[in-house]
Amino acid sequence: MMKAEIITIGDELLIGQIVNSNQAYIAEKLNTIGISVERMTTVGDELNPVLAAFAEARSRTDVCIVTGGLGPTHDDITRDAVCTFFQSDLVSNLEIRAHVEALLKTRNIGWTPAHEHQTLLPRKAKLVPNPVGTAPGMLFDQDDKYFFVLPGVPYEMKEMIDATVIPYLSKKVKGSTIRHLTLRTSGIAESSLAHQLGDIDDILRGARLAFLPSSTGVRLRITALERTEATAEAKVRQVEQRIRAKVQKYIYGADEEELEEVVGKILKEKNLTIATAESCTGGLIADRITDISGSSAYFLEGHTVYSDASKVRILGIPEELIKTHGAVSKEVAEAMASGVRAISGADIGVSTTGIAGPTGGSLTKPVGLVWIGYSDKDTMLALKFNFGDNRRRTKERATQAALELVRRRLLRIE
């Protein structure tokens, strides 16, 4: 398999001012054509660290993709570094000049010495055109090794990766194809998932599996590396089936699918509507549901009933019920879910009431305790959870659990 390294250059990355999204973009694109990224390196705008990174990467791999430091200002040192590294001088390039002139004209910008500087290309490099900016890209194609240098501005870099780098490299790739599939789970811890899957080698049979936990669930990423696309696809699907056979009920979606999207699709298919009554989640369930374009087709309304008075007035919960059981109770969670269903006319009501913390807990009702209620025409129920003592995370976990409860009820998963 062809191997690649990505080098990103820029002081703004090293001080943490911006998150490096270029790396992920390039890596994903290389992966889709079967090139394996082995390492990513970030260095600052200084000659020696850049030269060291070039030398290390080139000695290890077939493909290097370098981004950043190609602009017109004093701190852009990448082109000089490249000239030193490949022992090449700079020559004026007429194709770049014509492009930059045309670009400046459309943007009503005058020609400056900085632009003159931009038209120079190392003699040993091939031009990688930059259709949307003035800084040209370069390719050094020597000894079956490919060294691309691109600007760091994300939308310029992306255009050049898509238009030139990927088409060029896909012709050079021989031999193997890689295929990924991610299964998204909710409501089960990483360790329990591993436990329920059992003998992992028997499930994988040569494929690879990564556990990717987050505060809203664990994702399982299956990877197969095979000779052909068909066999890679088949292998991934076989592993998927063996995993689903063991933990199907926890899997709500695949790849980039979010739980709110899955719930939305089911609601749409079943022609059902939903409304929310939130206390401790504070509106986060409604926020997530409405992140989906077209959610107005099934989401009618949501209420953040933070005060007891609003629970009574808006949802029609008997004051007596709150007095007897407390606002954080099974009874009130159920009454909230059925109450919001009644006032909104929605088919499904979902509710949360809990103690987000960090204060307000007691021995019998500790911080992190959350009741999640559900109501439809046949059922009314509430489930008890404890999500720990971080306020924001409790909101996120309770929201995920509420959406997951809706999904399981809609699909009749026990």
Add this chain to the structure above:
Amino acid sequence: MMKAEIITIGDELLIGQIVNSNQAYIAEKLNTIGISVERMTTVGDELNPVLAAFAEARSRTDVCIVTGGLGPTHDDITRDAVCTFFQSDLVSNLEIRAHVEALLKTRNIGWTPAHEHQTLLPRKAKLVPNPVGTAPGMLFDQDDKYFFVLPGVPYEMKEMIDATVIPYLSKKVKGSTIRHLTLRTSGIAESSLAHQLGDIDDILRGARLAFLPSSTGVRLRITALERTEATAEAKVRQVEQRIRAKVQKYIYGADEEELEEVVGKILKEKNLTIATAESCTGGLIADRITDISGSSAYFLEGHTVYSDASKVRILGIPEELIKTHGAVSKEVAEAMASGVRAISGADIGVSTTGIAGPTGGSLTKPVGLVWIGYSDKDTMLALKFNFGDNRRRTKERATQAALELVRRRLLRIE
């Protein structure tokens, strides 16, 4: 100056499945205590590349921060790599065991062999506690070099960086003192801010300034590097005063203060309550307000009135008004704000109605158009915004603008 490298481990990074946000978080934190990050490296879940990265980084720098690959499953190889690298064996750690047992208990999870595995720590390492997860962190403190190993789950890593790594390292930094102050602005673009500040050298006089834009506003980070804490502090404060003299009205807070926290403080001080009526923001304003512990003292209730029917039924808006002006209009935004104030009995009502997109726009009401309404006992008003064509960003920007409108009205800022 003390130098650092950051090593992030994980196949999911190399295939571009997730963007590496850990690097930027760690780099920013190290920077604030005067440690310069010289290089960032990412490698996959394989022993030899990990060992190579360890050796390279340790030979070049004083501080290494490693994240990722510390979970309980087979693809988590970092602890083994660390044991090989430092020639250390694993010993069972009672502190970790007690912590994991307590954590599992609160989450109602049973003890599995995977958890047993998590309680082992390399003999030569110090424990870096993980207050929010089961995977412990480690520190190898040898020959004035500091090698930290942390889990890759962002919220666990962040907790450990803040609670242990930064306090530990700041005691080791010698010679010069660095002081940062971040001023947070809302409602003004980066370029306008730069323009209004004018001659930047005259404001800074030797200090440094970084513009940090995000979807909710531009932060201004002032940095002074001086011999003593007192002079660094004084320099930062002088720059702060010169900046405030020019753009005070846009500055809502400093350092980690979020706008919902600032608004909450003002409401508490003035003994006022608030309620929300959201359409396009879908509950995000209520979600942010309730992220603040103690918000139940001033936040009464919030309504996500997504359907026209719910706007009429819940908030008492005349059907006629929606018919005449459309749901996305100044009139409806104002009626929503005063309506929610009336039904809730809150002192202040705030509302949003707009077109979050990507569909649903028209020539006169394009995607991104949002009206934000405000109502108190003296005033009723609505402001018009256009937040662009990304659904989530529109929700975030509209939420920030709504909170900022409340802040300015409460403080009588025109």
